[in-house]
Amino acid sequence: MSIVKLNNNGVKNATAFGSITGLGQLIFIKKITASSSATVSFVDGASSVVLDDTYKEYLFTFNNIHPATDSANLQFQVSTNTGSSYGIAITSTYFQAQHDEADSETALEYDAGQDLTQGTGFQTILAKEVGNGNDESASGYMHLYDPSSTTFVKHFMARGNCQDAEPMSRDGFTAGYVNTTSAVDAIQFKMSSGNMDAGTIQLFGVVS
Numbered sequence: 025m026s027i028v029k030l031n032n033n034g035v036k037n038a039t040a041f042g043s044i045t046g047l048g049q050l051i052f053i054k055k056i057t058a059s060s061s062a063t064v065s066f067v068d069g070a071s072s073v074v075l076d077d078t079y080k081e082y083l084f085t086f087n088n089i090h091p092a093t094d095s096a097n098l099q100f101q102v103s104t105n106t107g108s109s110y111g112i113a114i115t116s117t118y119f120q121a122q123h124d125e126a127d128s129e130t131a132l133e134y135d136a137g138q139d140l141t142q143g144t145g146f147q148t149i150l151a152k153e154v155g156n157g158n159d160e161s162a163s164g165y166m167h168l169y170d171p172s173s174t175t176f177v178k179h180f181m182a183r184g185n186c187q188d189a190e191p192m193s194r195d196g197f198t199a200g201y202v203n204t205t206s207a208v209d210a211i212q213f214k215m216s217s218g219n220m221d222a223g224t225i226q227l228f229g230v231v232s
Contacts, residue, residue: 049231050083058220060092066227067107068209075209077172079229084168084211086150086184086225088161093218094189095153097138098162099146102171102178102202103210110212111144116200118148124192138196142203146214150184151196154215161223162186164196171208178202 054073056064066084068075075082089098101110118138123130138148150164164184171178181199188194202208213225 047231051079051229051231053227053229055224055226058089058223058225061220063212063214064220064225065107065210065212066225067103069106073227074229075171075211075227076207080170080232081230082168082171083228083230084166084225085228086162086164086166087223088163089150089154089223089225090161090221091154091156091215091218092221093215094156096156096218097148097152097216098150098154098184098213098220099148099216100166100211100213101144101146102208103212104204104206104208105210107210107212110146110210112208113142113144113203114140114147114200115142115203116140116147116198118196118198120151120194120196122192122194124190129190129192138198140200146216147198147200148216149182149196149198151186151188151194153188153194154186155189155191156221157187157189157191160187160189160191166198168208168211171211174205174207176205178204178208 066073103110116139119134121132150162154162166182169179179201185195
């Protein structure tokens with residue numbers, strides 16, 4: 025049986041599911057499961073991780089990231105020396121929408137407290153102040169563009185939703201660039217306070 029995939033690049037034919045190739049295809053690289061983890065790192069060339077010029081775009085997905093500490097933020101930083109150090113300058117912007125369960129608090133706002141201006145600290149992504157209750161977590165995704173470029177800065181965009189301690193649904197949007205023309209070959213995720221108690225992070229390469 026033949027199946028057909030339609031996209032902006034034309035028609036792709038295949039004889040079995042999973043065998044379609046073409047622009048925009050996601051290639052699974054690595055899944056890491058957090059368990060009381062201080063950090064979760066993806067380092068090119070280590071533990072089957074690919075984070076080089078194989079792909080021009082990488083996608084990280086976050087499933088039920090559960091902090092040990094209440095109201096902690098999921099954050100990231102990158103490295104240009106295979107994880108020996110993390111702390112490259114980032115310029116970014118963050119805004120959010122929120123709505124609590126009691127229908128008494130709503131907002132759509134820019135939050136200057138979560139962005140960086142040439143900051144070398146860890147950047148908040150997904151949604152801030154994730155609750156640590158048994159049923160509370162954050163999920164979402166992040167795109168990282170052309171990390172191996174030695175010409176351009178490294179753009180990223182992230183979006184995620186969390187249930188926080190109020191309780192409330194908070195939908196966060198983060199975008200910016202890592203201000204380096206050196207190749208980025210490692211990325212690290214951690215909570216702003218305490219450990220990442222549970223959750224999974226997956227890395228995919230995007231065919232371009």
